[in-house]
Amino acid sequence: MTDASESLDRKPKAGIARVASGGITCPVPAAAVDRVLLGHGSGGKLSAALLRERFLPRFGNDVLAELGDAAVVPVPGDEIAISTDSFVVSPLEFPGGNIGHLAVHGTVNDLAMMGAEPLFLSAGFILEEGLPFDVLDRVIEAMSSAAAEAGVVVVTGDTKVVERGKADGMFINTTGIGRLDPEFRPGPTLAREGDVVLVSGPIGRHGVAIMAAREDLRFEVEVRSDTACLAPLVRDLRAACGSAIHSLRDPTRGGVASALNEIAVSARVGMRLEEADLPVPGPVRAACEMLGLDPLYVANEGILLAIVAPETADAALEVLRSHPAGECAARIGIVTGDRPGLVLLRTGLGASRVVDMLPGDQLPRIC
Amino acid sequence: MKYLSEYRDPVLARSLVERILTTATRPRVIMEVCGGQTHTIVRQGLQELLKDAVDMIHGPGCPVCVTPLEQIDRALYLAARPEVIFTSFGDMLRVPGSECDLLQIRARGGEVRVVYSPLDALEIARAHPDREVVFFAVGFETTAPANAMAVWRARELGISNFSVLVSHVTVPPAIRAILDAPDNRVEAFLAAGHVCTVMGWEEYEPLAAEYGTPIVVTGFEPVDILEGIHMAVRQLEEGRAEVENQYVRSVRRSGNEPAQELVSKVFELVDRSWRGIGEIPASGLGLREEFQALDAEKKFDLGSIRTSEPAECMAGDVLRGRIKPFECPAFGMGCTPERPLGAPMVSSEGACAAYYNYARFQPERAGEPA
Numbered sequence: 001m002t003d004a005s006e007s008l009d010r011k012p013k014a015g016i017a018r019v020a021s022g023g024i025t026c027p028v029p030a031a032a033v034d035r036v037l038l039g040h041g042s043g044g045k046l047s048a049a050l051l052r053e054r055f056l057p058r059f060g061n062d063v064l065a066e067l068g069d070a071a072v073v074p075v076p077g078d079e080i081a082i083s084t085d086s087f088v089v090s091p092l093e094f095p096g097g098n099i100g101h102l103a104v105h106g107t108v109n110d111l112a113m114m115g116a117e118p119l120f121l122s123a124g125f126i127l128e129e130g131l132p133f134d135v136l137d138r139v140i141e142a143m144s145s146a147a148a149e150a151g152v153v154v155v156t157g158d159t160k161v162v163e164r165g166k167a168d169g170m171f172i173n174t175t176g177i178g179r180l181d182p183e184f185r186p187g188p189t190l191a192r193e194g195d196v197v198l199v200s201g202p203i204g205r206h207g208v209a210i211m212a213a214r215e216d217l218r219f220e221v222e223v224r225s226d227t228a229c230l231a232p233l234v235r236d237l238r239a240a241c242g243s244a245i246h247s248l249r250d251p252t253r254g255g256v257a258s259a260l261n262e263i264a265v266s267a268r269v270g271m272r273l274e275e276a277d278l279p280v281p282g283p284v285r286a287a288c289e290m291l292g293l294d295p296l297y298v299a300n301e302g303i304l305l306a307i308v309a310p311e312t313a314d315a316a317l318e319v320l321r322s323h324p325a326g327e328c329a330a331r332i333g334i335v336t337g338d339r340p341g342l343v344l345l346r347t348g349l350g351a352s353r354v355v356d357m358l359p360g361d362q363l364p365r366i367c
Numbered sequence: 368m369k370y371l372s373e374y375r376d377p378v379l380a381r382s383l384v385e386r387i388l389t390t391a392t393r394p395r396v397i398m399e400v401c402g403g404q405t406h407t408i409v410r411q412g413l414q415e416l417l418k419d420a421v422d423m424i425h426g427p428g429c430p431v432c433v434t435p436l437e438q439i440d441r442a443l444y445l446a447a448r449p450e451v452i453f454t455s456f457g458d459m460l461r462v463p464g465s466e467c468d469l470l471q472i473r474a475r476g477g478e479v480r481v482v483y484s485p486l487d488a489l490e491i492a493r494a495h496p497d498r499e500v501v502f503f504a505v506g507f508e509t510t511a512p513a514n515a516m517a518v519w520r521a522r523e524l525g526i527s528n529f530s531v532l533v534s535h536v537t538v539p540p541a542i543r544a545i546l547d548a549p550d551n552r553v554e555a556f557l558a559a560g561h562v563c564t565v566m567g568w569e570e571y572e573p574l575a576a577e578y579g580t581p582i583v584v585t586g587f588e589p590v591d592i593l594e595g596i597h598m599a600v601r602q603l604e605e606g607r608a609e610v611e612n613q614y615v616r617s618v619r620r621s622g623n624e625p626a627q628e629l630v631s632k633v634f635e636l637v638d639r640s641w642r643g644i645g646e647i648p649a650s651g652l653g654l655r656e657e658f659q660a661l662d663a664e665k666k667f668d669l670g671s672i673r674t675s676e677p678a679e680c681m682a683g684d685v686l687r688g689r690i691k692p693f694e695c696p697a698f699g700m701g702c703t704p705e706r707p708l709g710a711p712m713v714s715s716e717g718a719c720a721a722y723y724n725y726a727r728f729q730p731e732r733a734g735e736p737a
Contacts, residue, residue: 215483348377349589351412353725360461
């Protein structure tokens with residue numbers, strides 16, 4: 001494999017690469033490499049070329065450029081927040097973004113939900129043999145711009161290549177490190193009776209965008225993933241409301257319902273949501289009707305849930321609405337003292353029902 | 368979302384609740400047949416709003432719930448075979464068989480795929496001529512035309528690596544079985560709107576007349592269901608027993624005749640077992656003689672797989688409307704959506720799961736988790 005890799009790595013001269021073979025020089029037609037080969041994971045010249053030509057220029061920074069075995073970075077403060085996440089989405093590209101956006105936003109948002117200011121990222125890539133370079137380039141490009149927007153630096157990384165059929169195009173793992181502010185430490189256990197539940201934007205867009213792309217469903221109005229960096233929202237919430245922000249969650253897998261259930265269980269509180277106040281966009285609602293799904297359980301990648309002290313709720317809502325990603329922010333419910341661990345929803349008709357955790361995946365219904 | 372939001376209008380819904388409460392001179396017992404209606408009723412809390420006027424009993428109209436354990440075991444056996452690609456509607460995947468479910472078969476290496484239409488399964492068969500593709504054809508009359516179409520097309524196109532595992536059931540024999548039960552309490556029925564979209568309602572007229580029981584063909588949105596209940600209560604109060612149609616925007620008296628024609632070309636009436644109820648004569652659909660080559664039961668010789676239902680599960684009593692899900696001793700304790708004993712706890716349309724998911728906070732409910 002190494003031989004083949006090296007032959008492909010040579011820069012062809014006038015369409016011919018010359019490869020030494022047993023002392024005889026033989027003209028070999030140059031193969032145009034437009035996709036990932038197993039050799040790109042060999043640790044040899046192809047690997048180096050992959051790094052040099054595709055990753056370094058886009059992630060370019062001094063720490064990464066040293067290409068040491070580990071990145072050396074200054075540690076801010078006494079405590080840091082670390083979060084890791086792996087991304088295995090299919091399809092790799094979908095309306096509103098690609099796996100690269102998710103890989104940065106996902107980890108950065110997890111740090112932000114802890115109140116941390118994201119600083120550094122690691123990025124590990126598992127690439128499938130045959131992945132077209134133009135797809136890979138678009139993914140790296142997306143990561144680069146998402147990282148710049150979030151103010152994080154990709155300081156270390158890794159690439160591996162696996163045989164065709166062993167990965168779904170590509171998998172990415174990112175780990176993030178963030179600076180903690182001792183004065184601002186929201187957490188799921190801090191929600192308390194009387195708090196207000198806010199959501200920063202429309203519910204269910206990412207999950208529906210992915211499902212529509214996967215099933216090749218077409219709707220009159222295209223649903224685009226909401227993938228976005230939430231760090232700026234959290235930064236402004238911290239500045240304006242400080243410790244009145246009790247809990248923050250980005251309702252990714254499992255959706256708003258699962259995220260709120262987790263907080264209700266951790267903090268031993270109940271919650272009461274108002275169905276009429278949930279911001280579910282029309283096309284998401286329509287798609288969910290068609291697929292037999294509940295928008296409350298559909299994944300999001302660019303909204304946050306904030307559990308806020310009641311006297312600060314209006315100010316927090318205003319902060320959220322001042323951001324493009326938070327335009328549709330809404331107050332959706334309150335934290336209650338009764339029935340700890342249970343999230344209730346008041347339906348449009350005034351009756352109540354439980355909003356539970358899902359036992360597994362949400363399965364489409366028969367009819 | 369036009370034609371949907373108006374049927375969820377809270378003001379209209381509340382006025383219908385008021386009308387039902389004032390029309391009923393005593394509490395009435397009404398069964399909604401269809402699982403989709405059960406879902407709406409419990410999800411929207413309609414039974415809570417109506418509890419002084421109407422006792423809603425949730426009928427056997429969830430196709431997932433009434434599919435007998437034996438048929439699930441046959442599906443599991445097929446899905447585990449290396450040459451088979453087993454295709455199914457999504458909510459069959461978590462239905463427990465005797466030992467596991469389709470999701471576990473998939474994790475062990477069986478190829479199980481969720482499809483939204485049986486015609487997608489047929490496409491998979493065309494794309495994989497070296498594999499046997501089986502579609503799990505479950506459902507009431509609603510899904511029968513699409514399933515019939517898949518079988519018809521398979522024969523037309525000569526696709527020999529496609530077959531269907533049929534577990535189709537029909538509504539009228541189930542209504543008759545419920546009315547014939549000696550301890551029946553049901554005074555009126557909401558018939559399933561989508562079943563009637565296909566079948567019309569002529570076949571319900573003899574039932575209403577013979578048993579003196581009002582039957583109202585009803586849709587699935589909150590306003591539909593409340594209107595259907597109101598029509599049923601009014602019939603009871605006025606001493607009428609007719610078939611009325613609430614779901615006028617979808618259903619005609621004669622139904623969808625081309626669909627019925629296709630169904631009767633491909634399927635014939637057969638005796639069928641219902642989970643928890645047992646065998647009901649002429650209550651199901653089976654493939655006609657000329658389509659036997661497409662019958663997975665024959666193709667894979669599944670007749671030897673025989674299973675009896677677990678004794679501790681009271682699914683039968685729930686499906687017959689004898690008990691409410693929370694009256695079962697296992698509800699929420701030995702039986703939850705994570706570890707279901709019986710099918711009504713699995714499907715989101717199942718009465719047990721609907722109660723567990725949406726209504727288990729109510730104080731009078733037994734079996735509330737700590």
